[in-house]
Amino acid sequence: xxxxYTHMTMSLDGYIADLNDGTGELFGWYGAGDVTxxxxxxxWSFQVDANSAEMLREVLAGAGALxxxxxxxxxxxxxxxxxxxxxxxxxxxxxAPEDATKWPRTTxxxxxxxxxxxxxxxxxxxxxxxxxxxxxxxxxxxxxxDEVYVSLVPVLLGKGIPYFANLTSAPQRFDxxxxxxxxxxxxxxxxxxx
Amino acid sequence: xxxxYTHMTMSLDGYIADLNDGTGELFGWYGAGDVTxxxxxxxWSFQVDANSAEMLREVLAGAGALxxxxxxxxxxxxxxxxxxxxxxxxxxxxxAPEDATKWPRTTxxxxxxxxxxxxxxxxxxxxxxxxxxxxxxxxxxxxxxDEVYVSLVPVLLGKGIPYFANLTSAPQRFDxxxxxxxxxxxxxxxxxxx
Numbered sequence: 001x002x003x004x005y006t007h008m009t010m011s012l013d014g015y016i017a018d019l020n021d022g023t024g025e026l027f028g029w030y031g032a033g034d035v036t037x038x039x040x041x042x043x044w045s046f047q048v049d050a051n052s053a054e055m056l057r058e059v060l061a062g063a064g065a066l067x068x069x070x071x072x073x074x075x076x077x078x079x080x081x082x083x084x085x086x087x088x089x090x091x092x093x094x095x096a097p098e099d100a101t102k103w104p105r106t107t108x109x110x111x112x113x114x115x116x117x118x119x120x121x122x123x124x125x126x127x128x129x130x131x132x133x134x135x136x137x138x139x140x141x142x143x144x145x146d147e148v149y150v151s152l153v154p155v156l157l158g159k160g161i162p163y164f165a166n167l168t169s170a171p172q173r174f175d176x177x178x179x180x181x182x183x184x185x186x187x188x189x190x191x192x193x194x
Numbered sequence: 195x196x197x198x199y200t201h202m203t204m205s206l207d208g209y210i211a212d213l214n215d216g217t218g219e220l221f222g223w224y225g226a227g228d229v230t231x232x233x234x235x236x237x238w239s240f241q242v243d244a245n246s247a248e249m250l251r252e253v254l255a256g257a258g259a260l261x262x263x264x265x266x267x268x269x270x271x272x273x274x275x276x277x278x279x280x281x282x283x284x285x286x287x288x289x290a291p292e293d294a295t296k297w298p299r300t301t302x303x304x305x306x307x308x309x310x311x312x313x314x315x316x317x318x319x320x321x322x323x324x325x326x327x328x329x330x331x332x333x334x335x336x337x338x339x340d341e342v343y344v345s346l347v348p349v350l351l352g353k354g355i356p357y358f359a360n361l362t363s364a365p366q367r368f369d370x371x372x373x374x375x376x377x378x379x380x381x382x383x384x385x386x387x388x
Binding site (some may be wrong): 001013014018025086133140148150152154155156157158159162163164166168169170172173174175176177179183184185186188 | 206367
């Protein structure tokens with residue numbers, strides 16, 4: 001069945017980027033092996049170890065829509081309307097850009113629940129991936145997330161942008177994860193308990 | 195060779211206790227199975243799954259001394275001079291208690307580096323376990339920790355006492371971990387990179 005999941009790369013102390021949005025200490029695993037995993041954008045591919053490749057192929061193949069916030073959309077210029085996951089993007093925002101037609105595969109929706117509902121429609125039988133930490137946290141609070149994937153990187157950043165900050169519906173309990181040890185990241189896949 | 199390690203049970207969002215020092219959401223794995231692992235104190239034992247038992251036996255058998263801070267010492271009344279790990283305790287504190295003779299197996303030392311050095315002497319060929327998060331963080335900053343064990347619990351607490359807060363010598367990079375999936379906790383054992 002189609003599910004809603006969120007996948008983030010996180011340091012052992014819980015950060016998904018440094019305070020300047022830098023991911024240099026975290027994203028090394030995307031290039032730490034010799035197995036090429038193509039993205040949906042032919043200009044980009046990943047070079048990972050065999051275990052990470054298995055995880056990454058599944059994530060890429062399963063996604064039918066991607067939900068993000070306006071900040072990540074702006075940071076990436078909306079991935080130029082072509083996210084490497086190969087799926088249409090739903091941006092949760094109170095203010096759609098005036099030139100929204102520049103991103104024809106991208107949908108702008110006000111509200112997290114509404115954005116995920118729209119992404120479910122777009123995804124059909126495939127999965128919905130929540131790509132912004134802030135949206136993921138709100139979706140967790142609303143009980144809308146089925147699985148949480150964490151690629152846990154063996155580094156302590158000391159400070160940065162936290163994955164799970166400001167959760168209001170805590171404690172949130174998960175089942176024990178499926179674990180795949182990759183080179184440079186431990187991939188943990190948790191099912192959220194209802 | 196004798197090593198210095200720290201082992202803590204941590205939520206997926208990085209907390210080792212709630213804001214009231216409660217560990218109810220975290221310590222479930224210590225009782226989540228049917229394998230009995232005796233502690234050094236005959237009044238206490240653990241009931242864990244077979245994988246966690248393997249990890250726990252190694253930790254219990256290897257420890258030659260335990261280092262903690264004054265706060266944990268006070269919270270536990272110094273484990274009544276009989277820590278379940280079965281090793282003498284070194285308390286890092288500026289102020290040894292006036293009735294220190296009530297804890298004959300416990301040593302009070304001023305300074306983290308000094309405390310770990312004293313613990314190494316006591317431990318001999320065995321390992322030194324750092325049991326307080328605050329001492330572990332200072333020892334990491336001083337480059338005195340060889341291995342970091344994390345028993346990662348599938349829960350988001352939202353808030354609490356963080357394991358790795360206020361690290362100043364970041365980023366700290368570790369090797370990929372040895373992973374043991376237990377029931378209720380994923381045991382991750384990291385070697386600190388120099």
